[in-house]
Amino acid sequence: ELKVEQNPLFLSMQEGKNYTIYCNYSTTSDRLYWYRQDPGKSLESLFVLLSNGAVKQEGRLMASLDTKARLSTLHITAAVHDLSATYFCAGTMEYGNKLVFGAGTILRVKS
Amino acid sequence: KAGVTQTPRYLIKTRGQQVTLSCSPISGHRSVSWYQQTPGQGLQFLFEYFSETQRNKGNFPGRFSGRQFSNSRSEMNVSTLELGDSALYLCASSLPADTEAFFGQGTRLTVV
Numbered sequence: 011e012l013k014v015e016q017n018p019l020f021l022s023m024q025e026g027k028n029y030t031i032y033c034n035y036s037t038t039s040d041r042l043y044w045y046r047q048d049p050g051k052s053l054e055s056l057f058v059l060l061s062n063g064a065v066k067q068e069g070r071l072m073a074s075l076d077t078k079a080r081l082s083t084l085h086i087t088a089a090v091h092d093l094s095a096t097y098f099c100a101g102t103m104e105y106g107n108k109l110v111f112g113a114g115t116i117l118r119v120k121s
Numbered sequence: 122k123a124g125v126t127q128t129p130r131y132l133i134k135t136r137g138q139q140v141t142l143s144c145s146p147i148s149g150h151r152s153v154s155w156y157q158q159t160p161g162q163g164l165q166f167l168f169e170y171f172s173e174t175q176r177n178k179g180n181f182p183g184r185f186s187g188r189q190f191s192n193s194r195s196e197m198n199v200s201t202l203e204l205g206d207s208a209l210y211l212c213a214s215s216l217p218a219d220t221e222a223f224f225g226q227g228t229r230l231t232v233v
Contacts, residue, residue, distance in 0.1 A: 052225060052226045052227050053211065053224040054224075055223060058220065058221045098164065100164075107152050107169050107177075107213070107215050108154070108166050108177040108179070109154070109156070109166060109213075111156075111163060111164035111165075112163075113163050114164075
């Protein structure tokens with residue numbers, strides 16, 4: 011059974027600083043997803059990582075996948091207040107779209 | 122392009138009642154998945170439907186059921202509601218090729 015662990019669970023950052031959120035998963039996952047959730051809102055898709063060594067970037071966020079280490083990272087560059095949200099990673103292991111989510115990382119960017 | 126639409130957005134029900142939630146996927150998407158989000162348990166997979174057939178199922182009691190119609194719209198039903206069923210229920214749709222999953226705005230269910 012796939013288990014997904016994120017750390018840290020809470021991250022308080024100063025604007026302009028860099029940081030990384032880590033996502034470890036227990037067994038082979040076909041795909042690795044990153045989502046953002048604002049309070050009271052739904053999940054916004056950020057990245058889908060499909061293969062070992064995959065790296066995707068959008069603005070100040072960059073995600074990578076190391077399937078051998080069963081690790082994905084979400085790197086935040088020069089954080090701004092608008093990035094404050096909860097970030098989830100999720101993996102899949104079965105045929106279809108059964109996503110197994112991590113607990114989420116609450117990110118607060120302070121000015 | 123319209124996104125995933127869930128109705129209703131908010132519901133208040135009494136213990137013991139039943140409830141039906143609806144999800145209309147993005148046009149052309151044939152896979153619909155349902156998730157429950159609570160502060161204590163996080164995001165948990167309920168079930169997935171593809172071409173009117175349940176393709177995957179999570180670890181929820183039989184009180185939780187779903188179905189998918191020929192137009193890919195999906196409903197989930199919860200019978201004999203319990204206080205612990207209070208949650209945000211999210212629906213996600215995706216193309217048949219099992220790629221990116223897009224989520225709706227959710228239905229917030231409160232059981233009193």
